Amino acid sequence: MAKRRGLMLDGVLLLDKPEGLSSNHALQRARRTLDAAKAGHTGTLDPFATGLLVCCMGKGTKLCGVMLGADKGYRATLRFGEETDSGDLTGHVVARAPEGFAGVEETALRDVLSRFQGTITQIPPMYSALKRDGKPLYEYARAGVEVEREARQITLYRVELLSCDGMTAEIDVSCSKGTYLRTLAQDIGRALGCYAHLVALRRTQVGPFALDGAVTLDALQAMPDPKQALLPLNELPAGLAPALP
Numbered sequence: 001m002a003k004r005r006g007l008m009l010d011g012v013l014l015l016d017k018p019e020g021l022s023s024n025h026a027l028q029r030a031r032r033t034l035d036a037a038k039a040g041h042t043g044t045l046d047p048f049a050t051g052l053l054v055c056c057m058g059k060g061t062k063l064c065g066v067m068l069g070a071d072k073g074y075r076a077t078l079r080f081g082e083e084t085d086s087g088d089l090t091g092h093v094v095a096r097a098p099e100g101f102a103g104v105e106e107t108a109l110r111d112v113l114s115r116f117q118g119t120i121t122q123i124p125p126m127y128s129a130l131k132r133d134g135k136p137l138y139e140y141a142r143a144g145v146e147v148e149r150e151a152r153q154i155t156l157y158r159v160e161l162l163s164c165d166g167m168t169a170e171i172d173v174s175c176s177k178g179t180y181l182r183t184l185a186q187d188i189g190r191a192l193g194c195y196a197h198l199v200a201l202r203r204t205q206v207g208p209f210a211l212d213g214a215v216t217l218d219a220l221q222a223m224p225d226p227k228q229a230l231l232p233l234n235e236l237p238a239g240l241a242p243a244l245p
Contacts, residue, residue, distance in 0.1 A: 010058035015055050015214055034226050041055050048200075077170050080166075096195065123152075127141050158173065
């Protein structure tokens with residue numbers, strides 16, 4: 001049997017994922033920097049998104065399944081006037097606002113946002129990792145095939161408007177598991193009658209963990225001893241203890 005590579009490190013790393021990397025690539029870079037033998041994360045971020053990626057090492061990987069169901073927080077930037085097939089800036093434009101669209105009025109936006117508070121239903125996007133007949137939906141989408149998806153119940157605890165200049169808006173969202181911010185952006189744009197898509201997304205919270213305690217990959221790699229960035233398992237929030245050995 002091949003010898004396991006890396007150190008048997010146990011702990012949790014709060015990583016500020018950079019734009020352009022998949023969650024798994026960011027995790028693997030962090031794992032190699034720590035020289036950890038075993039690692040996992042608690043919920044995927046799209047490559048264009050940034051922010052909090054909770055990386056679990058060694059025995060800490062027992063938290064991965066538990067934390068997948070955690071509530072999350074996001075800072076999202078919406079652009080009005082166009083909808084894309086992916087719901088974000090990486091997709092192709094599939095719908096545009098009526099001719100003469102001059103931007104969204106803040107009062108109208110606030111009224112629409114108030115409708116997206118509480119428990120609502122949301123149809124998952126085609127560009128997602130959800131599976132149909134064993135195949136991720138994004139594979140169907142890339143082949144130009146759209147399959148029927150069942151609406152799912154989610155909870156939006158807070159949707160707060162931070163800024164709006166008519167063509168873009170920044171919102172702060174606190175939500176339950178299974179919420180797709182790309183779909184939320186589309187639904188907000190449709191409710192306004194002008195369409196919208198995400199141009200930036202930053203995750204700020206995962207369960208009891210916050211972005212302000214996270215470290216960037218560059219900072220981690222520059223540390224004399226990167227293992228100092230790990231949160232020991234015995235110092236994690238009390239509510240997570242039952243999931244650990």
